[in-house]
Amino acid sequence: MGFSEREHGLIVTARSEAEVTSRGYTFSELMVAAAAREIGDGELVFVGMRLPMLAFLVARRTHAPRAVGLFENGVVRETPSLELLYTMGDPPNLLHATQCGQMLDVMSLLQQGRVNVGFLGAAEVDRFGNLNTTWGHRNKEMQRLPGSGGACDIACLARRTVVLLAHERGRLTERVGHITSPGYGSGNGWRRAQGLPANSGPSAVITTLGVVRFGDDGEAFLASVHPGVSVEEVLANTGWTLRVADDLVETPAPRDEALAVMREMDPNHFWTR
């Protein structure tokens, strides 16, 4: 719920079929591969659904065979489910789980600081990595969105959080209208001043155009651009003047073994269109 399927807009559409065909993978698959690289071996991961779920499976099957997945309904899982999941409560996610506990069983690990990384989606993310999943707007009308789920908890308490969303100017915004899930607030020192744990906070925002990371001052910078994407395109689709890393790189293309896992788990490209 957590993150989860419940966050807005986690299904990301590839920008054009032509690009997919010429490169041999979709942008969603590129995002999944990038998300998988955020998971270290042996780490505890608040997984979520859709793209992060695939990323967890890719990580387990490639570089992080001892990673452990946690779900807010109390499920702890180390093996992939046998079917595509729509929600974390789907029966295949419980069959052969490591543990089916209560919500507080997994939240206790989170609050102790033992969860290494949590994945979140968002309707909006801002310059300091704050997330909004409560209020959106369209044509100047406020739209009520579903809310936090467990996203606020994960954003407060996980050592690292990784956000996935489509890169649009209206969604990467200078300042979110509502902080559902806190990032670095207004910058350096803000999290500690709020009382949030040391060694916590946003680590990466993986979009359809690139990967954004955060400096010691808490402000976002562009760390990599996806193959075929220009820096100008990223900046034009970001709602503030995004800093660009001196050592900007191209996001690595998904490796064949990662693509094989994704396509085995999601053969019809339900998530990785």
Added chain:
Amino acid sequence: MAESKLMTMRDAIARHVPSGSMVLLGAQLEQMIPFAAGHELIRQGRRDLTVVGPISDILFDQMIGAGCVSRVMAAWVGNVSAGVGYCFRRAVEHAVPRKIEVVDYSNFTMALALHAAALGVPFLPTYATLGSDLLKKNGNLREFPSPVSEEKLVAVRALRPDVAILHVQRADAQGNAHIWGSLGVAVDGARAARKIIIVAEEIAEPSVISSDPNRTLVPGFLVEAVVHEPGGAHPSPVQGYYGRDHAFFAQYHEQTRRVEDFEDWLARWVVHASDRGEYLTQVGAERIQSLGVKEHAYTAPADFGY
């Protein structure tokens, strides 16, 4: 032997959930959501309910659209696999069919609110929600200085629902209930609430329940009513009984975009289906069968002998 608490859904709701109640629904998150109970609340015309639960998928959306709800206390309200809940949006944005108050929690703070009530204390502390607008806007979350360390904490006020309605796999006639799989906040919710209604897929002999007391997550002495309602959680799943009807959630999303479409949906699935049996007839035998268990996966027996 004690008197049976078995009764119909109609009687359980009529006796134990008056208008104005605070009702916990959907304690096991996406599994075992008591849709049959929610539909009966709608049919009996309840008003001014406060609905409580972490997620509750489209059940809260339906109850809000039917005008039963004046306040929602939840971490997430919408359609888990399809997106937003249109009735929820209409109520918040346009007071249609009526104005509702939304008290936004996170999952963890909802669990702590119920845990505090279960423990019988006025609040529990956490770091969760520090720095968020949830903390600013939810009056049941209050920042305070730790009395034992140099830290700020959030006091999560105990939340004691009038009634918890829990859908379970099996229970005996006294309400001793086995739940397995997705537990969520069911255990805390059961202890937090003043009354419990158990809705069970199967009614089991007491000896079956007592053969596996670790799985008895709700003891019957806390329970007011036991309703035997097979299929009562559809379209949500019940581990070991039926899967999630994903298409139903997608169809609900498509069929409730406009308020008049929702009215049609409600008339068909709730108002004119006088009970769960009629509802399941409408779902259709073929569809129900397609959701059934394809391959059983029984646990290894545990030896309680001595």
